[in-house]
Amino acid sequence: MTRVTGGGTRTTASATARTPATTALPEQPGAPLRAWRKRLLVAGIVLAALNLRPAITSFGALLEEVRAGLGMSGSVAGLLTSLPALCFAVFGVTAPRLARRFGPAAVVCAGMAAIASGLLVRPYVGSTAAFLLASGLALGGIAVSNVLMPVIVKRWFPDRVGSMTGLYSMALALGTASAAAVTVPVTDALGGDWQAGLAVWAALAAAAALPWLAFVRDRGGASGASGAPEPSQGDGRPEERPAGQTPALRITRSRTAWALAVFFGLQATGAYITMGWMAQIFRDAGVSAGRAGMLVAVTMVMGVPLAFVIPRIAARLPRQGPIVVGLGVSGLLGYAGLWFAPAAGAWAWAVLLGIANCAFPLALTMVGMRARTGAGVAQLSAFAQSTGYLISIPGPLLVGVLYQHSGGWGLPIALMAALMIPQMVFGVMAGRDRTVEDEAARRDAARSTP
Numbered sequence: 001m002t003r004v005t006g007g008g009t010r011t012t013a014s015a016t017a018r019t020p021a022t023t024a025l026p027e028q029p030g031a032p033l034r035a036w037r038k039r040l041l042v043a044g045i046v047l048a049a050l051n052l053r054p055a056i057t058s059f060g061a062l063l064e065e066v067r068a069g070l071g072m073s074g075s076v077a078g079l080l081t082s083l084p085a086l087c088f089a090v091f092g093v094t095a096p097r098l099a100r101r102f103g104p105a106a107v108v109c110a111g112m113a114a115i116a117s118g119l120l121v122r123p124y125v126g127s128t129a130a131f132l133l134a135s136g137l138a139l140g141g142i143a144v145s146n147v148l149m150p151v152i153v154k155r156w157f158p159d160r161v162g163s164m165t166g167l168y169s170m171a172l173a174l175g176t177a178s179a180a181a182v183t184v185p186v187t188d189a190l191g192g193d194w195q196a197g198l199a200v201w202a203a204l205a206a207a208a209a210l211p212w213l214a215f216v217r218d219r220g221g222a223s224g225a226s227g228a229p230e231p232s233q234g235d236g237r238p239e240e241r242p243a244g245q246t247p248a249l250r251i252t253r254s255r256t257a258w259a260l261a262v263f264f265g266l267q268a269t270g271a272y273i274t275m276g277w278m279a280q281i282f283r284d285a286g287v288s289a290g291r292a293g294m295l296v297a298v299t300m301v302m303g304v305p306l307a308f309v310i311p312r313i314a315a316r317l318p319r320q321g322p323i324v325v326g327l328g329v330s331g332l333l334g335y336a337g338l339w340f341a342p343a344a345g346a347w348a349w350a351v352l353l354g355i356a357n358c359a360f361p362l363a364l365t366m367v368g369m370r371a372r373t374g375a376g377v378a379q380l381s382a383f384a385q386s387t388g389y390l391i392s393i394p395g396p397l398l399v400g401v402l403y404q405h406s407g408g409w410g411l412p413i414a415l416m417a418a419l420m421i422p423q424m425v426f427g428v429m430a431g432r433d434r435t436v437e438d439e440a441a442r443r444d445a446a447r448s449t450p
Contacts, residue, residue, distance in 0.1 A: 044211035048108055048145055049171035051115055051208045054179035054201045055138045056084050060276045061183040061293045065194040070128045081276030081396035087139035088389035095147035096378045104148045105215030112209035114141030120202035123195035147381050150367045154377045161368045162315030166308035169361030173303025181297030184290050251383045253443040254436040256370050259429035261384045265391025266423035267359035272396050281409050285342035295350045302354025310358050311365040324427030328420050331356030335417035372435050380436050
């Protein structure tokens with residue numbers, strides 16, 4: 001059985017007897033990844049991660065201007081803040097199949113191109129419906145890249161899961177914070193044109209596609225994209241698999257997979273409410289638009305150092321429950337502050353909620369730790385993220401409805417705080433020291449026993 005530790009991996013004899021040893025899949029079977037290509041791959045991972053949230057936080061920073069420009073109601077704006085979760089659920093589930101068909105690098109490259117296209121088009125379409133469609137294109141590219149990042153790390157960096165997860169989580173947090181912080185100043189510099197202020201983020205996504213072009217012809221990942229060892233025909237050549245064939249692991253029979261999916265969904269609910277509505281909460285409390293954007297940026301930038309540290313600590317612990325509880329308590333304190341003194345203690349609440357939002361890199365780390373094989377990681381990543389994002393869809397929409405009909409932020413903030421409790425409960429369950437493969441095997445054995 002392969003376990004990730006701070007110093008690398010260790011394999012127990014019992015697991016070796018049961019399954020083939022899993023190693024990092026090379027770019028072609030039997031060929032090592034050259035040093036310069038590995039460095040290019042690291043650059044590609046970092047650039048891709050930088051683009052996984054600006055489509056959302058740039059919109060949140062200009063929510064009031066977009067609503068006015070397109071004539072949106074508060075409920076429709078709530079729908080827009082729920083759109084990321086919907087797209088991540090719908091498109092994310094397709095990522096493992098696309099990766100097996102085309103290779104994970106090609107899918108990520110196409111995802112970056114989709115992000116760039118959607119971000120470039122959406123500000124100029126002129127209607128709410130078309131804005132939704134263009135946003136969906138960008139979010140679809142984000143969705144498949146979201147799912148495949150843990151797979152790529154497990155496949156090419158199996159002895160550095162914690163540090164590499166921390167690296168791209170840190171880059172993701174940096175991209176999130178940067179979009180929140182500079183979208184309003186950039187818009188002001190462009191003459192107050194909110195359309196140009198949103199469209200500029202397409203350039204970053206276009207740049208992120210470039211490193212992945214060196215890997216799109218890597219068809220060694222087509223069948224092995226999931227990270228599973230290639231079966232042999234007996235003459236050293238990989239056995240061909242039927243197109244679309246999925247691994248035998250029945251992920252829905254694992255309680256840990258379900259707990260991780262719910263934990264992922266609840267942390268995503270809090271994150272997208274924060275990204276979509278937090279700036280508006282501060283603006284309604286009397287904070288200027290520029291300062292509100294900076295406060296959201298502070299919340300997001302907290303993830304830059306913590307997203308690098310938390311996965312490394314989590315990878316060294318057999319159970320991640322204590323980290324889950326610590327992050328949850330920070331979130332409860334932040335929401336209490338927003339309730340009682342949103343403007344007076346704004347910087348403190350931004351910091352506390354930023355710490356709470358680091359449940360995301362923790363969830364990604366647990367995806368890599370709760371499966372023994374690359375194939376298991378691919379299935380668990382797709383299941384936890386797709387199911388989790390489905391769970392998170394109602395949250396931002398409900399916040400918009402409550403805000404519009406109550407005329408204030410009391411009820412929405414109470415909802416956000418209440419959701420932290422089940423998030424901690426399911427996070428502790430997901431953080432237990434076990435793997436989805438073993439749980440599914442035990443359930444199958446129990447079902448087959450007369």
